[in-house]
Amino acid sequence: MKKKLAALTAAVLGLGSMTACGTPKTEIPDFEIPTNILDTAAAEIPEITVDSYAVPESEGLQFVESLRLGWNLGNTFDASDCNVQDEMDYEKAWCGTYTTIEDIAAVKAAGFQTVRIPVSWHNHVDENFRISKAWLTRVKEVVDWCLACDLHVIVNTHHDNAEEYYYPDTAHLESSKAYLSAVWSQLGKAFRDYDDRLILESMNEPRLVGTNYEWILDESSSQGKDAVACINILNQLFVDTIRSSGGGNATRYLLCPGYAASADGALADGFALPEDAQNRVIVSVHSYTPYDFALNTKGTDAFDRKNPSDSNPVLMIMDDLYGKFVMNGIPVLLGEFGALNKDNLEARIDYTAFYVAAARAHGMTCCWWDNNSFAGSGENFGLLFRKTATYNYPDIVKAMLAYCDAK
Numbered sequence: 001m002k003k004k005l006a007a008l009t010a011a012v013l014g015l016g017s018m019t020a021c022g023t024p025k026t027e028i029p030d031f032e033i034p035t036n037i038l039d040t041a042a043a044e045i046p047e048i049t050v051d052s053y054a055v056p057e058s059e060g061l062q063f064v065e066s067l068r069l070g071w072n073l074g075n076t077f078d079a080s081d082c083n084v085q086d087e088m089d090y091e092k093a094w095c096g097t098y099t100t101i102e103d104i105a106a107v108k109a110a111g112f113q114t115v116r117i118p119v120s121w122h123n124h125v126d127e128n129f130r131i132s133k134a135w136l137t138r139v140k141e142v143v144d145w146c147l148a149c150d151l152h153v154i155v156n157t158h159h160d161n162a163e164e165y166y167y168p169d170t171a172h173l174e175s176s177k178a179y180l181s182a183v184w185s186q187l188g189k190a191f192r193d194y195d196d197r198l199i200l201e202s203m204n205e206p207r208l209v210g211t212n213y214e215w216i217l218d219e220s221s222s223q224g225k226d227a228v229a230c231i232n233i234l235n236q237l238f239v240d241t242i243r244s245s246g247g248g249n250a251t252r253y254l255l256c257p258g259y260a261a262s263a264d265g266a267l268a269d270g271f272a273l274p275e276d277a278q279n280r281v282i283v284s285v286h287s288y289t290p291y292d293f294a295l296n297t298k299g300t301d302a303f304d305r306k307n308p309s310d311s312n313p314v315l316m317i318m319d320d321l322y323g324k325f326v327m328n329g330i331p332v333l334l335g336e337f338g339a340l341n342k343d344n345l346e347a348r349i350d351y352t353a354f355y356v357a358a359a360r361a362h363g364m365t366c367c368w369w370d371n372n373s374f375a376g377s378g379e380n381f382g383l384l385f386r387k388t389a390t391y392n393y394p395d396i397v398k399a400m401l402a403y404c405d406a407k
Contacts, residue, residue, distance in 0.1 A: 026144040031101045033149065034389075037109040041394035045402045046350050048305065048357045050315075053322055055363035055406070058329040063253055064282060067152055069356070069404035070114035070367025071107050072336060073099065074381070077139055078118035078158035078204075087124055087135060095372035095386065101145045102389040108149040110391065111401045115146045116335055116367050118158040118204060121183050122165045129182035136190060147197060154255065154335070154367075155191070156201035157183060161209055168206045168230040168259070169223070176230070177237055184238055188245030195248055201255035201284055201335070202238035205262075206231050217259045219268045228259055228270040239274040239281065250278070255333060257284040263317045266332075267324055283325050286336035288369075289313050293351065294339045301342035305354040314358055322362040334359055338369040338381040341393075349399045357403035368400065 055061055075094035082093040092098050107115055117139065124135040139155065146153040157180070160166055166176035180202070191198055207214050208227055218224040235256040242249045256274060258265030265271060266285050273281050290313045292299030305311045325332050337355060339348045352368075359366050372382045383393045391397055 026141040028144065028148045029101055031105050033105050034109045037106060038391060038394040038398050040391075041398045043346065043349055043395035045399050046305075046353050048353055048403060050354075050357050050361045052361045053327070053363065055326060056329045058331070060253070060280060060282065060331040061326065061329065061363055064331040064333055064365050065363070065406050066113070067333065067365045068113035069111065069400055070116055070154075070333075070335070070365065071112045071384075072116045072118060072367055072369045073142070074118060074369050075371035076118070077142075078120045080120045080123050080159040087132060088138065090120075090123065091138070097372070097387050099142055099386065100389065101148075103384065103386045104142070104145045104149050104151070106384060106389040106391070108151055110397050111404075112151070114152040114154065114365070114367060116154040116156070117142060117146075118156055120159040121157055122160045122162065125183070129179055131183065131186050136186070140190065143194075143198065147194075152197045152199065154199045154201055155187070156204050156255070158204040161203065161206055166203060166206065166234060167209070168227045168234065169208065170226055170230060173230050173233065176234060180234055180237055181241055184241040185245070188242045188249050192245050192247030192249045194252075196252045198248070199253050199255060199282070200242055200249075201257075202235050203231075203257060205260045205286065206234065206257065207260040215260060215262075217262065217264050217268060219270060224259075225270060228265070228268050231257075231259060231265075232270070232272050232274075236274040239276050243276070243278070251280060253280045253282055255282045255284040255335065257286075261286040261335070263287050263321060267320050273330070282331045282333050283321075284333055284335050285321065287317055287334055288337060288339075289317055293347070294337075297340065301344040301347060303339070303347040303351040305350055311354065314355055318358050318362040318364070321364065326363040332364045334364055334366045336369045337366050341380040341382075345393070345395065348393075349395050352396050353399035353403055356400045360403060360406050363406070366400070366404070
C-alpha cells in the first residue's frame with residue numbers, strides 16, 4: 001500500500017512543519033513509498049546457515065540491530081576536487097544526478113532502514129571554516145527526506161582527510177582539532193534538535209594519506225602508533241563537541257572509526273573509544289572483504305561461500321570484532337561494504353547474502369556502499385539507478401534483506 005506524505009508524517013513523525021523535538025523542517029514535497037519495487041528480482045536466494053553468537057543485552061546493541069540494513073548515498077555530497085561553476089553542482093559531479101525524494105522513498109520501499117550520507121565539507125567552507133549556508137541547507141533537506149520516510153540517517157565528514165583539514169599525525173594535530181571543532185560545532189548546532197534517528201560520524205577513514213602506511217596500519221611503527229593516538233584524540237574531541245551542543249546531541253548515538261575505518265584499525269591495541277557519559281558510541285568499520293573479489297578491479301569475479309578461502313576472511317573479521325567489542329556490549333556498524341560489479345551477478349548475490357548473514361549472527365549491522373548505477377560512474381557498486389529511482393540489481397537487495405534481521 002502506498003503511503004502518502006500527509007499520512008506518513010502525521011502517523012510516523014508526528015509532524016506539522018516541526019519534528020517532535022521542535023526542529024524547523026524542510027518543506028517536504030509530496031511523495032509516495034512505492035510498492036513491489038523489487039518484483040523484477042528473479043534469482044534464487046541462497047540458503048545460508050552460519051553459527052550464531054550470543055549477543056549481550058545492551059541498549060547500544062539493540063539500537064544497531066534496529067538499523068537493520070543500510071544504504072550509502074555515495075558519490076554524491078562527498079564529491080570533491082571537481083571542476084564545477086556552482087558549489088551546488090558538487091552533488092551531481094560524481095553520480096550524474098541530483099538526489100530526489102523519490103530516490104529516498106525507493107530506499108525505504110526496498111526494506112532498508114538506514115541511509116548513510118557521506119558529506120565532504122572542506123570544499124564548502126571559507127577561510128575560517130564557516131560552512132556554506134546553501135550547502136548545509138541542501139544536506140539538511142535530504143536528511144529531512146530520510147526522516148520523512150522514517151529512516152535512520154548518518155551524516156559524516158567524508159573526503160576531508162588532508163593536511164589542510166584533518167590529518168592524523170602529531171604535526172597536524174592542532175590544525176586538525178581546529179578544523180573538526182569548527183565543523184562539528186556548526187553541525188552540532190544545525191542538528192541539535194533532531195531526534196535519535198539521526199546519527200553523526202566523526203571522520204571517514206582517517207589515515208596517513210600519501211604515505212606507505214595509508215591503507216595498511218603498522219602499529220609497531222612510530223608513524224602507526226602516532227596516527228592511532230591522534231585518531232583517539234580527534235574522536236574524543238568530536239564526542240565532546242557534539243555532547244556540549246545540547247538538545248538531541250546530548251544523547252544521540254555517535255560513530256567513531258579507528259585507523260582508515262578498517263577492521264585492523266578498530267582492533268589495534270592502541271585504539272580506544274572516546275569516553276562518553278552517555279555510553280552511546282558505536283564503532284565504525286568499513287570492510288570490503290575479501291579484497292580481490294569485493295574491491296580489486298583486477299581481482300577475481302568468483303566467490304563461493306562454501307570455499308574456506310573465500311568465506312574465512314569474512315568470518316575472521318566478524319569473529320575479531322565480536323570478540324573485542326560486541327561480546328562486551330559495544331556496538332559495531334559496518335558502515336561500508338559491497339562488491340564491485342564484474343558481470344558476476346550470481347557471485348555477488350552469494351557474497352552479499354553470506355556477508356549480511358555473518359554480520360547479523362555476530363550482532364552487527366551492514367550498510368551497502370552505493371555510488372549510483374549508471375554508465376561511466378567509475379567503480380560500480382550501484383544498486384539503485386537514481387534517475388528513475390529503480391533498482392538495477394534487485395536480486396542483490398533481496399539477498400541482503402533475506403538475512404538482515406537478527407536471528
